[in-house]
Amino acid sequence: MKKILQYAFCLLLTGCFIVKTQAQQVIPKDSVIQLFGVVMTADSLRAIPAASILVQGAGRGTLTNDQGVFSIAVLQGQKIRFSCVGFKDVVINIPDKVVDNQYYVIQLLVSDTAYLPATILKPRPSREQFERDFANTRIPNDQYEIARQNIDEAKRRVLLATLPADGREAVNAQLRQQASKLYYQGQQPPINILNPAAWSEFIKAWKRGDFKSKNDD
Incomplete structure (x- = not known):
């Protein structure tokens, strides 16, 4: 009888551990927010089309439209990378507590100048x-x-x-x-x-x- 009680107690502890682990893996609904906004140039405030918005560590993202507007579902506390050809990358952090599960951002990108080596063109000597x-x-x-x-x-x-x-x-x-x-x-x-x-x-x-x-x- 004593062995049966010990076996039942072990099963109960194992079940509690499995339930706790599954509960930790479930993402709370309140942590999912809608991130939206516009990506613009820092010098002239012009919209940047086809800019990449990547959720780091998640392997997913989106692109801005012709007006530089974007919208994507993210989690609180995640890092978002903004990148585009000809501009420097910018990484922002989503706050841990967001009201109404929505977060709006106006992201400005600074132009990135790439300097190429000089090329000298010379004619034929003769x-x-x-x-x-x-x-x-x-x-x-x-x-x-x-x-x-x-x-x-x-x-x-x-x-x-x-x-x-x-x-x-x-x-x-x-x-x-x-x-x-x-x-x-x-x-x-x-x-x-x-x-x-x-x-x-x-x-x-x-x-x-x-x-x-x-x-x-």
């Missing part, structure tokens, strides 16, 4: 040295092949017939394509195989040798 360096520049073999293809006469004719000459012509070609697409919207566009103008362009290209094979050379 034309002879430029020609020497240009002639000794090593070019991969595939670049030679691309250059050889670009100077091919048949390819240059095809590019001349297909590519626009300048920006204005490119815009006009795009507008003509859009107009043609909208004109034939909801119906079958015409087939160029029955178009005399298309046949005329094909015959001219064939006579110029645009479709001539390289092996025939």
Whole structure:
């Protein structure tokens, strides 16, 4: 009987310890607060968009909107880090006792200037040295092949017939394509195989040798 009472007493102590441990792990509702505010520059008081608000030790955070406004749920006593590219980081502490479970802050960030090492640009001392360096520049073999293809006469004719000459012509070609697409919207566009103008362009290209094979050379 005595052993049974001792065993029951040990179980009771163990249960009390487990309940106490679980109670300590539960976060009280009063400790959760809503942190909100605005992040601005310290010199001109302008809103900083896309600034990071990170809860240290929690692995979570948020970003400010276009007006620099943010809102995030945190715990009392936590540390909040404000950071943004081009500004110095700022860390604040949430008070242990906050009224109405809300905390408002206007955080000012100071600009952080990054000084890069000086770069000095110097011209070529002479034309002879430029020609020497240009002639000794090593070019991969595939670049030679691309250059050889670009100077091919048949390819240059095809590019001349297909590519626009300048920006204005490119815009006009795009507008003509859009107009043609909208004109034939909801119906079958015409087939160029029955178009005399298309046949005329094909015959001219064939006579110029645009479709001539390289092996025939």
